[in-house]
Amino acid sequence: MMMEKKHVFFRRVSTAGQDLTMQQEADLRYRDLLKENQILIINEDAISANKKSIKERPEMKQLIEWIANDRIAVLYAFDRTRLFRDYYEGMSFQELCLKHEVKIVYTSHGGGHIQATNDIFLEGFLGMFSDIEGKNIARRTAEARRRHPPKKFGYIKYKETKTYRKDSKNSSCLMDYFKDIAKVSNMDELCILLDDYKKKLNCDLSRLITLASDPFYAGYDLSNGNNALKHVEPYMTLEDYQKLQNKKSELFKAFEERIKRLEVQETFQPICGCCKRPLLYRSNVKSNTAQYSCSRKHQRVTIGYSDLVCIVEQVVREAFKCLDIKRLVKDAVLSVNSYKKTIKSEVQTLETQINKHMEELLLASSDYNPNWESDIKYKKLEKLKFEQGALLEALEEAENHLADAKRLSKEFESYLLDISEPKLAWLFSLFVHKIHVYPEHVDIEMVKFDYLTEIKKEFIYQGGESA
Known part of the structure; x- marks a missing residue:
């Protein structure tokens, strides 16, 4: 039994x-015309399409999946x-909607509103305006937030007068922070500060740098x-702010890059040998x-x-040495x-069937049939040709894969001679x-x-960081 397509709001x-x-309220009159079991409702709350x-957007992804699976009649x-x-x-x-015959209905009845059409050119034109409008909204919103943020650390916002006054709770400490950060001269001093x-301002490190960079x-x-x-x-004065940026902006940038690098280098998920739970990753920005x-x-x-990293690299290098690439490629060649x-045999069988159907079509009747395209024999012939074409494409693809495998096997070893961290992460997932x-x-x-093949069972490593 075919599933009834739904109406999505x-x-x-x-x-x-x-x-x-x-x-x-705008879509109520459309819902009133439908039965409850015909309706699906998707609400995206606090989701900016800009x-x-x-x-x-998980809700939009769900909608797209339903449309692709032919479950939607009207949106x-x-x-x-x-x-x-x-x-x-x-x-x-x-x-996507056109391909799956999904009708789109816009429920707004404001002036100048244009209903959905099947004209891709017109929809593209209207979509372009929507894109421009969206970017303008985002630009205006960002500008408004820069000048009138909902909240700002170190300030109390007075809604009646739309003014920002220093928060007595943090103002003294924040003043000291801006004075002190202007005096640092290197990364070590910045980290200590x-x-x-x-601790004093109860701020994370990235936010402290943001404060010092915000005009x-x-x-x-x-x-x-x-x-x-x-x-x-x-x-602070504008002059003091500009001096701070001129002298410290490169230092601030280097500090932020160090934080990001420490955050993203959590490549592995080692397990505690004693309690069998994942180890916790902790970074120290000061010591990097x-x-x-x-x-x-x-x-x-x-x-x-x-x-x-050194231990894993040592083990992975040894594993790579023991990887029998020639045998792998040989088996791949045999498999392909x-x-x-098998494909060639199937292609030959289809070729015989196609020739047989061609003969039947030509010899079946000498009279012209105006509805020849609806003839069962013709449809069968077209189906056989399609299957043959698909097999020939598969055969060509298999030959291409085989050529790629042979070429990549030669490049593989030279590519991995110098194991950088990205390559190490990939090899780790392959071997460990x-x-x-x-x-x-x-x-x-x-x-x-x-x-x-068999690799060494034991390695000795004398590290520098291990406690």
Whole structure:
């Protein structure tokens, strides 16, 4: 039994401060014409189509999946902007709806509103305007937030007068912070200072750098010229702010890059050998180091990130030496050749069947049949030709894969001679199943791999970071 296609009512608001009432009221008259079991409702709450792609919109991803699976008959939305702001995403969505015969109905009845059409050119034109409007909204919103943010650390916002006054709770400490950060001269001094004010101001390190780089604290918006913010009580003069940026901006940038590098280098997920739970990753910005550790109710287990990288690299290099690439390629050739042989046999069988049907069609009747395309024999012939074409494509693809395998096998070894961190992460996933870290040693469980010959059972490593 074929599943009845649904009517989807899609609504979206960009921020938490908005509600869906207007969109619900606009689509009520359409819902009243339908039975309850015909209706599906999707609400995207506080989702900005300007800032988030399809991948970051789970409700939209669900809608697209339903459309692709032919589960939707009609889609209702307030207007085009509720679905997409991005031009290319919008056009891709329109094509998907056309392909699966989904009718789009816009429930807004405002002046100048144009209903959905099947004209891709017109929809593209309208989508372009939606994209431009969305970017303008985003630009205006960003500008408004720079000058009138909902909240600002170190300030109290007075809604009645729309002014920002220093918060007495943090103002003294924040003033000291801006004075002190202007005096640092190197990374070590900056790390010590930030670590101190992290506790005093209860701020993370990245936010402290953001505070020192924000012209709002000088009472200015510098995004497009020198725009004084007269509604803001400044913590420093514009001159002091500019001196701070001129002298420290490169230092600030280097510090932020160090933080990002420490955050993203968590390549592995080692397990504590004592309690069998994942080790915790901790970084130290000041020393520019990181480590994995476990301090549960057993002997302390700790290993430095760089030590673990060296250990894994040593094991992976040894595993790579023991990888029988020639045997792997040989088996791949045998497998592909066997596959090709099967396909060629099937192609030949289809060729015989096609010739037989061709003869039957030609000899069946001497009279012209105006409806020849609906003839069962003709349809069967077309189906056989399609199957033959698909097999021939598969055969060509198999031959291409085989050529690629032979070529890549030659490049593989030279590519991996210098194991950088990205390559190491990939090789780790290929060869290593689990890492168990104990107080005095590390156990590495290798992936069971037919082409991996016997490797060394034990390595000795004298590290520098391990505790």
